[in-house]
Amino acid sequence: MTASAPSALMPANNHFLALGFTGALGNIEAYIAEVNRLxxxxxxxxTSLAERYREHNDLAAAQELVLSHLRLVASVARGYLGYGLPHADLIQEGNIGLMKAVKRFDPTMGVRLVSYAIHWIKAEIHxxxxxxxxMVKVATTKAQRKLFFNLRSHRNxxxxxxxxxxxxxxxxxxxxxxxxxxxxxxxxGRDIALEPPTDDDDESFAPISYLSSEENEPTRVLETLETERxxxxxxxxxxxxxxxxxRRIIEARWLANDEGxxxxxxxxxxxxxxxxxxxxQIxxxxxxxxxxxxVAYQ
Incomplete structure (x- = not known):
C-alpha cells in the first residue's frame, strides 16, 4: 500500500476534504495520524449513509463509511506487526476487508458497522x-489457521x-x-540465504553450494537410500x-568392522x-x- 492509496477512496465532494484529509501523505505514521483525526x-x-448506499448505490455514502472507519483498520493491523510483514501492507489488506464489510452491511440488523466490519478486516489480514x-503452506485448513494464530499469541x-x-x-x-x-x-524455522553474504570460507556451507551438487540430486539421493536399504x-x-x-567365512572375510x-x-x-x-570354494x-x-532388492 502506498501512502496515497486512501486518496482513491475520496469523492470530489466529500466533506472529509474540508478537514484537510487528501490521502497524499508522506509515510505510514503520517497516514495513521491523519485517519485518527477523521x-x-x-x-x-x-444508518443514513448505509441506507443511501444500499438503496441508491450511492458510492459517496459508501466512501464516507469507509473513511470514517480507517482508524479501526489501523488499530487492528497494529496487532499483527509480530509476523514480520510491513505495517502499510497489513493496513491495506485490512482496508480491503473494511470495504467488503461496507458493501455487505445491512443497517436494519441493529448492529454498528464497527462490530460487523472487524470480522472482515481480520479475515483479510489473516x-x-x-x-x-x-514457510510454504504453514496453515492450509481452518483448524490449522486457528492453531497458527493462537500459537503465536500463546508463545512467550x-x-x-x-x-x-x-x-x-x-x-x-x-x-x-x-x-x-x-x-x-x-x-x-528460520530463513536461510541461498547464497553467502560474503566471498569468504562460508560459501561452502551456503545452500547454493550443495543444492547444485550431483550428490544431492533427487535421483542420486534415492539411489543412495536404496543402496543403504x-x-x-x-x-x-x-x-x-x-x-x-x-556365514562365518563371509563375515570374517568381507564384513570386518575395520576396513582392510x-x-x-x-x-x-x-x-x-x-x-x-x-x-x-566355500x-x-x-x-x-x-x-x-x-535379486529381490536390486
Missing part, C-alpha cells in the same frame, strides 16, 4: 499473513513451548498435541540363508581344519547364494 459517525449518520508467511516471545503449554493449548483448541508440536516446529535389509536376509560355517582387516584364507583354513583352497559358493537372495 471524525467518527453517529449511529444516525451511519489471509494476507498466511499467503506471505515465509521466541521461547519454545513446554509440554504443559502444548497440552493446554491442544485441549483448548480441541486438536491433537502432535498438531501443536508440528506447528511449533514450523514456526521455529540393500546393505542392511538385503544383506541380513542373504546372510541368513547361509549355513553357520559359510578381513581374515585371510589361511587363517580361516586353520580355524576350520581344512585347506585354504577349500575355504575359497566362499565362492556362499557369494553366489547371497547374490541370488539379493
Amino acid at each position: 471524525p467518527m459517525l453517529t449511529h444516525e449518520q451511519e 489471509e494476507y499473513i498466511l499467503k506471505n508467511w515465509r 516471545g521466541s521461547e519454545t513451548m513446554n509440554e504443559a503449554q502444548i497440552d493446554s493449548l491442544a485441549k483448548k483448541l480441541n486438536v491433537k498435541r502432535e498438531e501443536v508440536l508440528e506447528m511449533e516446529t514450523r514456526m521455529n 540393500l546393505q542392511s535389509e538385503g544383506l541380513e536376509e542373504a546372510l541368513g540363508k547361509l549355513d553357520p560355517r559359510s 582387516s578381513g581374515a585371510t584364507l589361511h587363517t580361516l583354513a586353520e580355524e576350520f581344519g581344512v585347506s585354504a583352497e577349500r575355504i575359497r 566362499e565362492t559358493a556362499a557369494m553366489k547364494k547371497m547374490k541370488t537372495a539379493l
Whole structure:
C-alpha cells in the first residue's frame, strides 16, 4: 500500500476534504495520524449513509463509511506487526476487508458497522499473513489457521513451548498435541540465504553450494537410500540363508568392522581344519547364494 492509496477512496465532494484529509501523505505514521483525526459517525449518520448506499448505490455514502472507519483498520493491523510483514501492507489488506464489510452491511440488523466490519478486516489480514508467511503452506485448513494464530499469541516471545503449554493449548483448541508440536516446529524455522553474504570460507556451507551438487540430486539421493536399504535389509536376509560355517567365512572375510582387516584364507583354513583352497570354494559358493537372495532388492 502506498501512502496515497486512501486518496482513491475520496469523492470530489466529500466533506472529509474540508478537514484537510487528501490521502497524499508522506509515510505510514503520517497516514495513521491523519485517519485518527477523521471524525467518527453517529449511529444516525451511519444508518443514513448505509441506507443511501444500499438503496441508491450511492458510492459517496459508501466512501464516507469507509473513511470514517480507517482508524479501526489501523488499530487492528497494529496487532499483527509480530509476523514480520510491513505495517502499510497489513493496513491495506485490512482496508480491503473494511470495504467488503461496507458493501455487505445491512443497517436494519441493529448492529454498528464497527462490530460487523472487524470480522472482515481480520479475515483479510489473516489471509494476507498466511499467503506471505515465509514457510510454504504453514496453515492450509481452518483448524490449522486457528492453531497458527493462537500459537503465536500463546508463545512467550521466541521461547519454545513446554509440554504443559502444548497440552493446554491442544485441549483448548480441541486438536491433537502432535498438531501443536508440528506447528511449533514450523514456526521455529528460520530463513536461510541461498547464497553467502560474503566471498569468504562460508560459501561452502551456503545452500547454493550443495543444492547444485550431483550428490544431492533427487535421483542420486534415492539411489543412495536404496543402496543403504540393500546393505542392511538385503544383506541380513542373504546372510541368513547361509549355513553357520559359510556365514562365518563371509563375515570374517568381507564384513570386518575395520576396513582392510578381513581374515585371510589361511587363517580361516586353520580355524576350520581344512585347506585354504577349500575355504575359497566355500566362499565362492556362499557369494553366489547371497547374490541370488539379493535379486529381490536390486
